[in-house]
Amino acid sequence: MNITTENTEAPPPAPQPSAAEQKRASRGATRAGDRIFLGLSRGSGIFLLVIMAAIAVFLTYRASLAISKDHGNFLTTFEWDTNVVPPVFGIAVLAFGTVVSSIIAMAIAVPVAVGIALFITHYAPRKLGTPIAYVIDLLAAVPSIVYGLWGALVLVPHMQGVFGWLNDYFGWTGIFSWQGGAPRALLTVGVLLAIMILPIITNVSREVFRQVPQMHEEAALALGATRWEVIRTAVLPFGRSGVISASMLGLGRALGETMAVATVLSPTFDIQASLLDPGGGTFAQNIASKFGEATDQGRDALIASGLVLFVITLLVNGAARMIIARRKEYSGANA
């Protein structure tokens, strides 16, 4: 039994805090360092809440000024004329454009991003996965105006063929019919947004999939699961809430994207029945293109539209949290 003798020296006993010290520690920090750190972290938290409240108050105040003067219906008017007295404006077109282009972007980006993340973590050999992950990271660092320029100069001309194909095969649905105008339409915006939000969804999903415990994957393997079945039974369910969070981050970017949309879209203030017809607009694009030359009254109106975007974002995030919370006991956090 000589192997154990080397390691039997007991470590020096840790200093035991007295009962009084323990009591104080549990009540709150008493040492200077702890007090300063507590103050700093609590201060930052409060500061953040104050800023949020200030933004909300500012938006609501200026928006209420504008809405009270609005001669149209703020929610349903298809018009944005703020330089006449009384002004007539409504957010229907903007809400439609924003939501539709973001839905298109999500529909394209989420499956592709999940696919890339699974490939990097579960299919690709390490030598291939690492450079791919690096390139995807680089995509996230490209400024949005560059995406906008690329979209206007490269993507738009190339969408011509896609639009023609969609019109040929799915034109009968109405939403994919095309009159042959320049493809500066919501679908093109959606595709561009999809490319822009792909990196963030991929990166977050990748990290989530990487954290799937080995023992869950082995459990599936030992039951005779193929690689895809391992992913279906162990990886995807475990990563589900993470992928939803990742998608919400991407959606947040898509909803608020300004320059790229403004560069690609040819905005009009109406709702097109077809996703391929040029026209429409989004909240952020509309604010960016009109803010510079707007009167005070016009700016208030734009701020009112910003408030709506703010509310939409909050609602989407709340919905996502509800989806995650509903399956909380299955999340695997306790395993």
Added chain:
Amino acid sequence: MAKRIDVSGLTAYYGSHKAIEDISMTVEPRSVTAFIGPSGCGKSTFLRTLNRMHEVTPGGRVEGKVLLDDEDLYGTGIDPVAVRREVGMVFQRPNPFPTMSIFDNVAAGLRLNGNYKKSALNDIVEKSLKGANLWNEVKDRLNKPGSGLSGGQQQRLCIARAIAVEPKVLLMDEPCSALDPISTLAIEDLIGELKERFTIVIVTHNMQQAARVSDRTAFFNLAAVGQPGRLIEIDDTERIFSNPSVQATEDYISGRFG
């Protein structure tokens, strides 16, 4: 249903490191065989070569033959996925799928293997949970998550999941090492019942456990750290614990080790 395992000249590697060398043994159907030996001697590695889980580890590869009845698991054209459907496994730490209910956990393997009618699935799940001595504890909460059970219950759930697909062989890699003594006893009783239907191989660090549950015991050892593990001897459990033929086995069993 249970099948005989016949291993000859089996060597396993992790990359260039040889983990176990030249192991040959026979495991009879409807018996319990225990693997004992010091940490790092390759018991678990050897166990994982028996259902081709070893090659899942990056760099893992195997030379030699493992016959299940007359079929070589490492023969050309043999699908490792098919092997694992024949040879089930229970792991050291209970690992029910955290996102699934108790019912779905047991049904998971069946759903991978094909389509079952709802009623057939219900029957098999009930039978498997009864087989794992867990039915009475969970029958009222089959739709609750498996991760809400105690550690011992989770391990029995994993056993139910493994036997639901009717494997020929059941491998257990230190199934009780994360459990309290009462849960351990429950699993040991269960092993005694399961050996009526399956060929069971169990790795354990607990020699009393090996003595209690197994019919045959194999002792593994390694010459030095970094050397490959070898099978020192395999014999009837009674004989290994009373009168082993190799001195090293007796030293290990009686604690005069190292």
